[in-house]
Amino acid sequence: MPSSSHSGQKASWGLKLAALGALLFLHVPIAIIFLYTLTPDETTYTFPLPGITFQWFGVALQRADLWRALTLSLQIAAIATLVALVLGTFAAAAVYRSNFFGREAISFLLVLPIALPGIVTGIALRSALGTLDIPFSFWTIVIGHATFCVVVVYNNVLARFRRMQGSLVEASMDLGANSFQTFRYVIFPNIATALLAGGMLAFALSFDEVIVTTFTAGQQTTLPIWIFSQLTRPRDRPVTNVVATIVVLITFLPIFFAQRLSASSSDTEGESK
Amino acid sequence: MLQRISTYLYLRPRLVLWLMLVPPLAYMFLVYLGSLFNLLINSFYYLEEFTGLIVREFTLLTYAQVFNPANREIFARTTIMATAVTLVDALIAFPLAYYIAKFASPRMKTWLIIAVTIPLWSSYLVRVYAWKLILAKEGILSWFINLLQLDGVLNWLLSFESIGGSSLALSPLGMFIVFAYIWLPYMIIPIQTALERVPNSLLEASSDLGAKPLQTFRTVILPMAFPGVVAGSIFTFSLTLGDFIVPLSLGNSKFFIGQAVYSYQGTAGNIPLAAAMTMGPVIIMIIYLLVARKLGAFDAL
Numbered sequence: 001m002p003s004s005s006h007s008g009q010k011a012s013w014g015l016k017l018a019a020l021g022a023l024l025f026l027h028v029p030i031a032i033i034f035l036y037t038l039t040p041d042e043t044t045y046t047f048p049l050p051g052i053t054f055q056w057f058g059v060a061l062q063r064a065d066l067w068r069a070l071t072l073s074l075q076i077a078a079i080a081t082l083v084a085l086v087l088g089t090f091a092a093a094a095v096y097r098s099n100f101f102g103r104e105a106i107s108f109l110l111v112l113p114i115a116l117p118g119i120v121t122g123i124a125l126r127s128a129l130g131t132l133d134i135p136f137s138f139w140t141i142v143i144g145h146a147t148f149c150v151v152v153v154y155n156n157v158l159a160r161f162r163r164m165q166g167s168l169v170e171a172s173m174d175l176g177a178n179s180f181q182t183f184r185y186v187i188f189p190n191i192a193t194a195l196l197a198g199g200m201l202a203f204a205l206s207f208d209e210v211i212v213t214t215f216t217a218g219q220q221t222t223l224p225i226w227i228f229s230q231l232t233r234p235r236d237r238p239v240t241n242v243v244a245t246i247v248v249l250i251t252f253l254p255i256f257f258a259q260r261l262s263a264s265s266s267d268t269e270g271e272s273k
Numbered sequence: 274m275l276q277r278i279s280t281y282l283y284l285r286p287r288l289v290l291w292l293m294l295v296p297p298l299a300y301m302f303l304v305y306l307g308s309l310f311n312l313l314i315n316s317f318y319y320l321e322e323f324t325g326l327i328v329r330e331f332t333l334l335t336y337a338q339v340f341n342p343a344n345r346e347i348f349a350r351t352t353i354m355a356t357a358v359t360l361v362d363a364l365i366a367f368p369l370a371y372y373i374a375k376f377a378s379p380r381m382k383t384w385l386i387i388a389v390t391i392p393l394w395s396s397y398l399v400r401v402y403a404w405k406l407i408l409a410k411e412g413i414l415s416w417f418i419n420l421l422q423l424d425g426v427l428n429w430l431l432s433f434e435s436i437g438g439s440s441l442a443l444s445p446l447g448m449f450i451v452f453a454y455i456w457l458p459y460m461i462i463p464i465q466t467a468l469e470r471v472p473n474s475l476l477e478a479s480s481d482l483g484a485k486p487l488q489t490f491r492t493v494i495l496p497m498a499f500p501g502v503v504a505g506s507i508f509t510f511s512l513t514l515g516d517f518i519v520p521l522s523l524g525n526s527k528f529f530i531g532q533a534v535y536s537y538q539g540t541a542g543n544i545p546l547a548a549a550m551t552m553g554p555v556i557i558m559i560i561y562l563l564v565a566r567k568l569g570a571f572d573a574l
Contacts, residue, residue, distance in 0.1 A: 011376040018368030018514050024387075024459060025365065029403035036406055045409035047416045091297035094290055106294075109301050115507075115514020116558060119531045124308035124552050127544050128316045147305045150297060178279035201394060208396035210518060212534075224398050231402055231522040241406075244399040255394045259387045261518060 018222055037241045045237070060242040070246075073223040076138065077206040080145035082141055084202045085195060087146070096223025098159040105169040113148040121147060121214035129216065136218025145209060148200035156198030156262065160191050164165065199259040200254035223247065311384075316548035320541075327545060335545045339553065344533065348553055353529040355513035358452040359506045365453070366460035366505065367498070373461075374468035386465075395456035399462070403524055404451045408441040408523070415441070438525050448469070448523045452513050459512070460505035463570075468503025503570035510561060514554040530554055 011019075036045065041052040060066060091110060095103045113121050125144050134140065168190070172182040210224035217225060223243070228238040282289050319328045319335055339343070349566050373385045392400065418427050431437035431444060438444030471494060479489040517531030524532065528554060538547035 009276050009377060012434055015368050015372055017373035017377070022365050022369040022457070022461070025454060026389065027481065029407060029454065030392075030395075032406055033399065045412045047411065049459045065438055081536040087297040087300055090293040097293075098286070098290055109306070110297070113305060115511070117531070117533055117554050118413075119515040119517060120309070120312075120551050120555055122307070122548055123534055123544075124312040124539060125304075126493050126538060127548060128308035128311045128447060131311050131315070143304055147301070150301070154297075165408070173283075174406070180279055182276055198476055208284050208398055209397050209435075209514075215538075226492040227398050227402060231405060231518070233488075234405075239362050240402065244396075244550075247396045247399050251395050251502065252391070255391055256387070258394075259390050 015209050027145050033100075033244050033248070037238070037245050039238065039241070042238055049229040056134070056242050060239045063239065065221070066223075066239070066243060069223045069226045071223050072138070072220060073207055073228070076141050076145060076204045076222060079142050080206040081199050081203045082151050083146040084149035084153045084201050088150045088202075088273055089191070090197060091150065091197065092157035092161060096158060107154075107201070110151040110154050116152060117216075118148075118209075118211035122212040126215035127214065129214075136216060138219070138220060140218070140222060141213055141222065144212045145206040149206055149273045152202045153195070153198035153207060156194045157191055160194035189204050193261050197258040200258040203253050204251045205260075208247060284368050286564050304388065312548045312551065313543050316552055318545040320543045320545055325542065335549045339549045344550070345530050347530055349532050350445075350527060351514055352557070354449065354529065355510045357449060358456065358513045359509045360406070361449075361453050361461040362509045363464075363506065366457060366464055366500075370461045370464035370501070371468055371494075374465045374471075376471075386450075386462075389458050389461050389465075393462070397455060397497065398518065400455055401451060401518055404447070404454065404493055405442060405522060408447045410440040410442065412442070442523055443525055445524065448519050451519050451523060452516070455519070456509040456512050459508035460502075463504035463508075464498055464501040467498050467504070471497045493507040503565050503568045507558075507561065507565055507570060510556050511554070514557060 008207050011243075019246045035049070037056055038052045038053045038054065039046075041049065077217075088110075091106060092192065095106055121144070125140070125147075129136065129140060164187075168181055168186055172186045173179075174252065208224050211220075213222055213225060214228070221229075227243060227247070231237060234240070293486040316330050316335060317333070319330070319332045320326070323326050324407075340532070369385075371387070373382055373389075377385055392484045406412055409415070415424075415469070418424055427441070430446060431439075431441070436444065436446045436449075441450075467468055475493060479493050480486070484492065515531050517535045520529040521535070528536075530550065534547045537543045537550060554573040
């Protein structure tokens with residue numbers, strides 16, 4: 001890390017204000033949802049709130065459709081993350097280990113699902129499922145999510161491999177460990193936090209993904225699909241506020257810890273979502 | 274046994290490499306590239322209007338439909354929106370990125386980067402939803418505008434046919450604000466990364482040679498930050514181009530590309546037209562990426 005402030009100059013007030021403005025613009029809207037969970041108003045978004053009530057949390061907890069959607073989203077995110085962890089780690093290890101022809105192409109291929117607009121991945125999967133006559137199901141959603149989760153794990157693990165000393169592996173082998181022992185006792189502990197960070201980001205990404213999901217879900221309602229239906233045709237405004245708040249809280253922790261993990265080891269995977 | 278497998282594998286690094294490469298590559302080729310290829314093929318099929326069946330024969334009829342006036346207007350509208358969002362995001366992102374890169378203390382910097390990246394990963398849908406509350410006719414922004422007695426200005430802006438509508442929550446102007454908000458982190462991070470690479474000694478040299486701060490900013494900092502801006506613009510542009518959630522939530526009857534694709538494949542069941550329509554953003558993005566590479570954007574990623 002280079003030293004930050006340059007030539008002892010202080011930031012001007014104008015710069016500070018503009019930076020603060022951008023920061024507020026990024027974060028205030030979410031706080032407003034939190035505020036609206038307390039509104040007694042069921043039909044509009046009137047501000048200032050006509051009163052304060054805590055009843056909607058209770059109402060939301062009673063809703064069976066929400067619990068089903070939440071469970072479905074958690075299951076999908078868990079399996080998609082698992083697939084991404086395996087495939088992403090394999091790809092990262094292969095690309096790191098050797099200098100074979102086409103490793104650039106592999107990075108490009110893996111990043112493509114998030115570099116192209118989500119709708120391209122979505123409609124492509126939708127048309128493939130149609131062509132192959134595969135019915136929509138839980139697994140079609142998982143397959144869709146895994147395509148864009150792999151790159152997150154891949155970036156994290158590859159960055160870690162690049163900073164790991166190759167001599168560690170050689171030392172382990174020289175001291176008589178076989179490949180599996182070396183993986184278990186040397187490689188795995190070294191990449192564990194990268195796996196954790198990548199896995200948590202992949203989980204967060206899958207948990208609230210909606211664009212690809214709308215094309216691969218059929219009748220299945222994930223939590224984001226439920227929220228999306230409320231966006232276009234609001235029926236349960238107060239409950240939606242509570243759900244939105246819960247989603248923010250569920251995704252906040254994994255994202256925060258993943259960022260802390262990678263900030264402390266200065267991997268830079270966050271940029272290429 | 275394990276030992277023998279281990280030795281066997283150790284002596285064959287190529288085999289190990291292939292064993293590791295095949296699962297991810299097979300997945301990406303079969304599932305992702307296969308689907309993309311299938312999409313491309315589908316765009317050359319045709320939906321028979323009367324029967325509602327897809328005719329699986331090579332034809333350019335569907336592409337002719339893509340270029341009819343209504344769709345051309347959709348492409349133009351979406352591209353203008355993506356450009357406007359990109360420009361405004363660059364303007365909003367720059368001061369914050371500059372502050373993080375050059376003025377924040379190391380401790381502060383870590384926190385600011387986390388503050389910027391959390392929205393980047395966190396629920397996109399919830400973030401769109403937040404603006405549904407904020408922009409509503411009876412919502413907080415109207416209340417605030419009322420407080421400042423600027424309702425006249427708002428109503429005047431909303432009266433324009435191209436950007437206006439019944440309220441901010443149902444207008445291209447509102448969509449524009451939401452797009453700018455949603456993609457902002459994607460612009461901040463590459464600019465900040467590019468600015469981190471401007472050595473402080475260069476700035477000192479510039480001022481030692483007599484440049485005023487503003488001159489240094491214009492002739493040293495801006496040109497070096499530019500690849501970062503281009504890198505950020507790849508995301509803001511591409512994501513706006515393909516999005517259908519924001520137009521469906523806050524737009525009116527004036528369609529955007531993503532929305533058109535969504536409705537063609539959904540209610541109309543016209544996968545060929547949806548596929549051909551999707552090729553629009555794909556081609557625009559490929560051209561954009563090629564230009565961006567020339568401008569050095571990939572070094573800033």
